[in-house]
Amino acid sequence: MSADKTAEIVLSLEIDDPALADRLTALLGNVSGIRLAAPGERAAATVVARDPRSMPEDIALTQRELDVLALMAEGASNKMIARQLGISVHTVKFHVGSLLDKLDATGRTDAVAHAARRGVIEL
Amino acid sequence: MSADKTAEIVLSLEIDDPALADRLTALLGNVSGIRLAAPGERAAATVVARDPRSMPEDIALTQRELDVLALMAEGASNKMIARQLGISVHTVKFHVGSLLDKLDATGRTDAVAHAARRGVIEL
DNA sequence: TCTGGTCCTGGCCACCCGGCCAGTTTCGCA
DNA sequence: TGCGAAACTGGCCGGGTGGCCAGGACCAGA
Numbered sequence: 001m002s003a004d005k006t007a008e009i010v011l012s013l014e015i016d017d018p019a020l021a022d023r024l025t026a027l028l029g030n031v032s033g034i035r036l037a038a039p040g041e042r043a044a045a046t047v048v049a050r051d052p053r054s055m056p057e058d059i060a061l062t063q064r065e066l067d068v069l070a071l072m073a074e075g076a077s078n079k080m081i082a083r084q085l086g087i088s089v090h091t092v093k094f095h096v097g098s099l100l101d102k103l104d105a106t107g108r109t110d111a112v113a114h115a116a117r118r119g120v121i122e123l
Numbered sequence: 124m125s126a127d128k129t130a131e132i133v134l135s136l137e138i139d140d141p142a143l144a145d146r147l148t149a150l151l152g153n154v155s156g157i158r159l160a161a162p163g164e165r166a167a168a169t170v171v172a173r174d175p176r177s178m179p180e181d182i183a184l185t186q187r188e189l190d191v192l193a194l195m196a197e198g199a200s201n202k203m204i205a206r207q208l209g210i211s212v213h214t215v216k217f218h219v220g221s222l223l224d225k226l227d228a229t230g231r232t233d234a235v236a237h238a239a240r241r242g243v244i245e246l
Numbered sequence: 247t248c249t250g251g252t253c254c255t256g257g258c259c260a261c262c263c264g265g266c267c268a269g270t271t272t273c274g275c276a
Numbered sequence: 277t278g279c280g281a282a283a284c285t286g287g288c289c290g291g292g293t294g295g296c297c298a299g300g301a302c303c304a305g306a
Contacts, residue, residue: 009146011170020167023132027156034150044143045172047134062282075233077262091284093264100264107292108263109232110198116239117246123239185252200292214254216294221252223294230262231293 008035012043016050059102059120066120068095073112073121131158135166139173182225182243189243191218196235196244 011034015021024047028034037043061069064085071081078092085092096108103120105111115121134157138144147170151157160166184192187208194204201215208215219231226243228234238244 009143009150015168020132023156024168027132027154031150031154033146045138045147045170047168047170049168064283072232073236075229075236077230078264079262087283088285090286094284097264106198107200109195109235112232112236113196113198113239113246116236123236123246187253201294202292210253211255213256217254220294 008033009045010035010037010041010043012037012041012046014046014048020049059118061099061102061120065095065099065102068092069099069111069115069121072096072099072108073115073123131156132168133158133160133164133166135160135164135169137169137171143172182241184222184225184243188218188222188225191215192222192234192238192244195219195222195231196238196246 011028013021013024013036015024025036028047029036067085068081071084076084078089078096081092082089096111099105099111099115100107103111103114103118105114112121116123134151136144136147136159138147148159151170152159190208191204194207199207201212201219204215205212219234222228222234222238223230226234226237226241228237235244239246
C-alpha cells in the first residue's frame, strides 16, 4: 500500500473504435505497474485514438505555408510573421491568401481553427 | 508476417513529464501485443499526459463571453457575431476586448488558440 | 443605499487584413 | 527549351479590428 514513486500508473482510455478499445483493455489490464482507471477516476495519462474517418486526407500545404500557419496560430500579425521569416508583409499576405483558399477559411482565425481540427497543426 | 487482426498495436507517447514517460516506455515496451511507435510512425493510439501545471485553473468567462468566443472560433466577424446574438457591433467589440484580456491574447486568432489549448472551447 | 459586476451602446481613430491588380526569380519536370 | 509551381514583391483600397473615450440599465451583495 506504499505510495512510493513506483506505484501503479493509472491509465484511462478514450478510444472511438470499440474493437481497439477491447484489445487495449485486455492487453493493458495484465501489465503489472499499470492499472486502468475506474470510471471517473483521475488518470495519470490517457490513451486516445480518434476515429480515423474524421480526417480523410491531409491538405497539401507547402513548407512556407506551414511556416506562416504556425506563426498565425501563435497569434502573430502579418508584420510579425514577415519579420520572423525575413520576408515582406506582401509575401506573408500572399501565403495567408493561399492558406485561406486551401483551408476553405474566411479569415486567419478560421484558418487556424480548421487547421487544428484537421490535425495540420497542434495547438 | 500475417497482417491479421491481432497484429501488434502501435502506440505513440506524448508525455510532458519525462519521469512518467520513462516509466511508461519501460512498462509498455515489454507488453506482447503492443509496440511503441518509431519516430514518425503512424500509431493506432496515443498515450497522452499533459503537464497539469500548464492549466492551473479554468478562466472565469461570462456566458456572453462564451457565446462570443464560440462564434469567434467559427471564424465569424464582429458584424456576424452581432447579428447572430442580436446585439451591436460595439458590444461585440466590448466582449472581444474582455476575452483578449482574460485569455491574455493579442488578437482574436490568439484568443481562440489559447481557449482551445486550455479546453475552454472545443474545435 | 451604495458599490461592483455584467451587459449593453455610441463615437472616434490608427492600424491591420484580405482581395485585387501587376511583376520577378528559381527550380524541377516534360 | 519551354512550362508550370513555388516563392517573393509592389501598389491600391474597402472594410475589419482593437483601443480609447464616454455613457446607461440591471441586479446581487455589503
